Amino acid sequence: MKGTMNKSENKQISKVSQDSASVEEAKAGGNLGGGGPLKKGPWTSVEDAILVEYVKKHGEGNWNAVQKHSGLSRCGKSCRLRWANHLRPDLKKGAFTPEEECRIIELHSKMGNKWARMAAELPGRTDNEIKNYWNTRIKRLQRSGSPIYPADVRLQMKNAGEDNHMGTLSTGDADHQDLLLRDEIPDVELNNLFSHGYLPCLPDFFDNPASSMRKQGVSSSHAYDLMFSRMHPPKRPRELETLPVLDDSVCSALPVFNHNVEYTGDQKAADSFNLCTSSDPDLNVTDQLPLSVLSGSHALLNGNFFFFGAHIWGYEVGAPFTPIFRDSTS
DNA sequence: AAGCCGGCCAACCGCCTAATT
DNA sequence: CAATTAGGCGGTTGGCCGGCT
Numbered sequence: 001m002k003g004t005m006n007k008s009e010n011k012q013i014s015k016v017s018q019d020s021a022s023v024e025e026a027k028a029g030g031n032l033g034g035g036g037p038l039k040k041g042p043w044t045s046v047e048d049a050i051l052v053e054y055v056k057k058h059g060e061g062n063w064n065a066v067q068k069h070s071g072l073s074r075c076g077k078s079c080r081l082r083w084a085n086h087l088r089p090d091l092k093k094g095a096f097t098p099e100e101e102c103r104i105i106e107l108h109s110k111m112g113n114k115w116a117r118m119a120a121e122l123p124g125r126t127d128n129e130i131k132n133y134w135n136t137r138i139k140r141l142q143r144s145g146s147p148i149y150p151a152d153v154r155l156q157m158k159n160a161g162e163d164n165h166m167g168t169l170s171t172g173d174a175d176h177q178d179l180l181l182r183d184e185i186p187d188v189e190l191n192n193l194f195s196h197g198y199l200p201c202l203p204d205f206f207d208n209p210a211s212s213m214r215k216q217g218v219s220s221s222h223a224y225d226l227m228f229s230r231m232h233p234p235k236r237p238r239e240l241e242t243l244p245v246l247d248d249s250v251c252s253a254l255p256v257f258n259h260n261v262e263y264t265g266d267q268k269a270a271d272s273f274n275l276c277t278s279s280d281p282d283l284n285v286t287d288q289l290p291l292s293v294l295s296g297s298h299a300l301l302n303g304n305f306f307f308f309g310a311h312i313w314g315y316e317v318g319a320p321f322t323p324i325f326r327d328s329t330s
Numbered sequence: 331a332a333g334c335c336g337g338c339c340a341a342c343c344g345c346c347t348a349a350t351t
Numbered sequence: 352c353a354a355t356t357a358g359g360c361g362g363t364t365g366g367c368c369g370g371c372t
Contacts, residue, residue, distance in 0.1 A: 042340070042366090064357065080358070081341070116360055127360075132339060135362095139337080 039073040043082050047072060051079055052087055085126045092124025096133060104130055 039047075054070040060083065063076030072079065085091075096104070100122055107118045113134075115127035122130065 040342070061358085076357075077343095077359090078341075084359095085340075113361065128340075131361075136337065136339095 037073075038067075038075045038078075040078075043074075043086075047074065048082070048087060051082060055083060055087070081128075085128050090124055091126070096125075100125065101133075104133060108134060 050070050050072045051066065051074075054066050054072070058065070058069065063080040066072055066076060066079045067074065074082075103122060104118060107121055111117055113131075115131040115134075118130050119125055119127040
C-alpha cells in the first residue's frame, strides 16, 4: 500500500472525471432506484455525492432506506460499505505510516484476522484497508520463501494445546489452532521480516529500556479497555467472547531477551526464537514447508500467525509496544 | 511497442448475530 | 419462541496500473 496511493488517487481522479454528471442527472438517470435492478460495480462521484447528502440529512444507519429516500440504486449494504470505507469524514487518507504498520502487525499477532477490531485500534483506517495491506504483505512473504519456524515455540504450542490452555485463545478459531498445531504450519522467515522492512520499528522496541517491561495480561480490564476504547459505540465486536487470552503457559513461550547482552536486530530475533539453524537437532527441516506450498487462497495463508506474531514481538497482549525482557540476574 | 505479471484496491458475496416483529 | 430483517464482518474476486521482459 505504501507508495501506491498516487496510483489509487490517479484511479480515483480518472474515475471522477469520467462521471461528471450532476446529482440531478444521476437521480433521473441510471442511478435512480425506483424498484429497478440495483446497481453494482464502482461508485461514481455522483453516487457518492448522493450518499453523502443522505447521511448529512439522516445520519448513519438505516442503510436500506437510502435507496428509498435518495433514489440511489444501491443496496443498503453497498451504501454502508461505501460510506465506511471511503466517504466517512474521519477517514485517514494515504499510506500507512511505519507506526501504523507496526501496530497492524502487532494487532494481528494478538487478534488474527479480526480486521474490524484492528481497524478500531487504528483511528481513521478501515478494516478493508488493513485487510488488503495484510494480504499483500503475506503474499510478499509467501514469495520470499525459505521460511523458518521456531521449534521450541511449536513445541510450546503443542504442549499448551495438550494442557488445554489453548482453549483460552479463541474459541472461534478452532481451525486456526489446528493449523497452528500441525507440523506443516507454514513458517515465516524472520530475517525477511527484518530485511524487507516488514518490521520497520522493531529495533526501537528492542531499544526500549527494561523498565518498560511491565506485565499486563490481555485478560485485564486495562487490556479490554485498550482493545475497545476507540470502538464506535454501536459497534460490538462479534467475537467478544473469543478475545485472545494468553495465559502463563503461552506467555512463557514468548521470547525472553537478556538486556544485559548486546544484540543486533537479527540476533535478537534469532536468539529469542531459537530459530532453526543447521545446528538445531530438534528441527526436522523436511517438515518446514515454505509458504509457497500453500494453495493460492488467502484464507489459508492468512492462517493467522497468531502465536507466531506474539512471539515475534515479544509483547504481551494488551501492552502494545512493550517488549518483554527478563533480567538475566533474576 | 506489446504482452505478461504482480501489486494494489474497491467492491461483492456469504455468513453470522442482534434486533425487531 | 420463531421468523424476518438489518447490520456487520471476513473472504474473495475482478479490474486497473505500472514495471519488467
